[in-house]
Amino acid sequence: MSTNKADKFKSLMRSPSGNQENKEEIILPTEIAKSPAHELVQISGKKKATFELDAELHRWLKVHALTINKDMVQILEEVLRKYRTETERK
Amino acid sequence: MGIVISFGIQKGGVGKTTACAITAHLLSKEARVLAIDFDSQGNLTEFLTRRDIYDFTKQTILEAIQEKNPTPYIVRITDNLDLIPAEDILSTFSRWLYRDYKGDATQALRKTIDMVKDRYDYILIDLPPNLGDQTINGLTASDFAVVILQSEPFCYSALERYLETLTVVQQRTNERLALAGILIAMSDGRAGIDNSIVDKAKDEYGPMVFDSIIKRRSRIKEFVLEGIQDSTKFDQGVLESYIGFVEELKQRVNQ
Numbered sequence: 001m002s003t004n005k006a007d008k009f010k011s012l013m014r015s016p017s018g019n020q021e022n023k024e025e026i027i028l029p030t031e032i033a034k035s036p037a038h039e040l041v042q043i044s045g046k047k048k049a050t051f052e053l054d055a056e057l058h059r060w061l062k063v064h065a066l067t068i069n070k071d072m073v074q075i076l077e078e079v080l081r082k083y084r085t086e087t088e089r090k
Numbered sequence: 091m092g093i094v095i096s097f098g099i100q101k102g103g104v105g106k107t108t109a110c111a112i113t114a115h116l117l118s119k120e121a122r123v124l125a126i127d128f129d130s131q132g133n134l135t136e137f138l139t140r141r142d143i144y145d146f147t148k149q150t151i152l153e154a155i156q157e158k159n160p161t162p163y164i165v166r167i168t169d170n171l172d173l174i175p176a177e178d179i180l181s182t183f184s185r186w187l188y189r190d191y192k193g194d195a196t197q198a199l200r201k202t203i204d205m206v207k208d209r210y211d212y213i214l215i216d217l218p219p220n221l222g223d224q225t226i227n228g229l230t231a232s233d234f235a236v237v238i239l240q241s242e243p244f245c246y247s248a249l250e251r252y253l254e255t256l257t258v259v260q261q262r263t264n265e266r267l268a269l270a271g272i273l274i275a276m277s278d279g280r281a282g283i284d285n286s287i288v289d290k291a292k293d294e295y296g297p298m299v300f301d302s303i304i305k306r307r308s309r310i311k312e313f314v315l316e317g318i319q320d321s322t323k324f325d326q327g328v329l330e331s332y333i334g335f336v337e338e339l340k341q342r343v344n345q
Contacts, residue, residue: 006296009253012235012260012269013298014345 092124092210093343094203095270096232098217098225100255101248104240105275108310110216111137112329115318116336118171121211124164126151127176128199128228129218130183135175137314138167146175152183155202156190164206172210184223195223196263200231221255229256230263234270234343239299241274241287249291270342273335275304302334 053061065072097110111134114125127134128151132143139145146165151174154160165173187195203213217228229235235256239249249272260267272295274288292299309328319325 005250005253005294006298009257009269009295009298012253012256012267014268014342 092122092207092213093234094207094213094215094232095234095236095339095343096215096217096228097236097238098219098228099238099245099248099252100219100221100225101240101245102219104219104238104245105304106219106238107133107137107216108313109236109238109273109275109304109332109335110134110214112310112313112318112332113336113339114138114171114212114214116329116333117212117214117340118168122170122209124172124174124206124210124213125167126174126203126213126215128180128215128224130176130178130180130224131218132175132177132180134216135173135177138171138173139165139175140315140317143175143177146177147179150174150176150180151199151202152176152180152186155183155198156186158202158205160202160206180224183227187223194263196226196230199227200264203231225255226259226263229259229267232264232267234268236270236339237272239272239274239287239291240276241278241285241291242283246287246291269298270339271300272298273300273302273304276306278306300335300338302331302338304331304335 061072061075065075097106097113099106107129110125114123115138117123125134125138132146135141135143135146149163149165151160151163154163154174160174163174165175167173187198191198193201199215207213215228215232218224237249237252237256239245253269256267256269272291274291288303307328309325313319318329320329
């Protein structure tokens, strides 16, 4: 069986435990970057950034973001802005 | 809390609305179901109500979103099946979204659905056949996506592009979105091309493809006029593949 396409989209499938597989993978394939939907999200003034985040920290952030009804990115942006202000003050 | 499932693909006339309507009908035999027509063609509205879509002017999903209150727009179809209708005016959704809506333009439908989510076991959304604000909003509001694949070449090429769209939505606007599966519909077992596309889809996408395959049946068209019938053996046979699909769907979304 050819599994190229099944592999490409495996992050869309949910594992028996209810979790989506391969959720840490956030790198966009070039094909996705061409899709009209991607263009739609590009107009929001955001820039894509890819990080390897500590797994435990990532888990906490995910749960915390859900608890306070915010996006993970919103929290990271707030923390980074605070850090920037403090750093620039020194 | 209701499980939200959307039916879509960027290709028209492939059986999305029919699959959505019959799935809603079958699920409602044992669960509370809300069907949302999110396509301005209003075919789901016509299918489930067997009424003219203009009977629902100013009583549609567009008004429900604009007023942030879906309750007055819910139409009772049977004891367990409700519908929020659509008609042509839904085509102004994008204009309203960017001119008047204050908030994240991808989340308008999700916020509306959230208000009634706890009243249903399943909420099904029939999406339009194009990629735009309605599809993005529909997918952003969904827990699961059913992708319809008609076994013909144009639809096959649309399949991969639609899955890419799901990936982008999952990464950008709705982290919990998952693919329920690819449903092969309107397949003609006598046509060689149909069979080779079915084989290719199963080969390339493996378990993402539902085992049940919906065959092209002319009786289905009559259901639009008569309503979905299941009292005769013949009609039960027509619905058999849909029943198989719904069983698979329930297993996948309730894992």
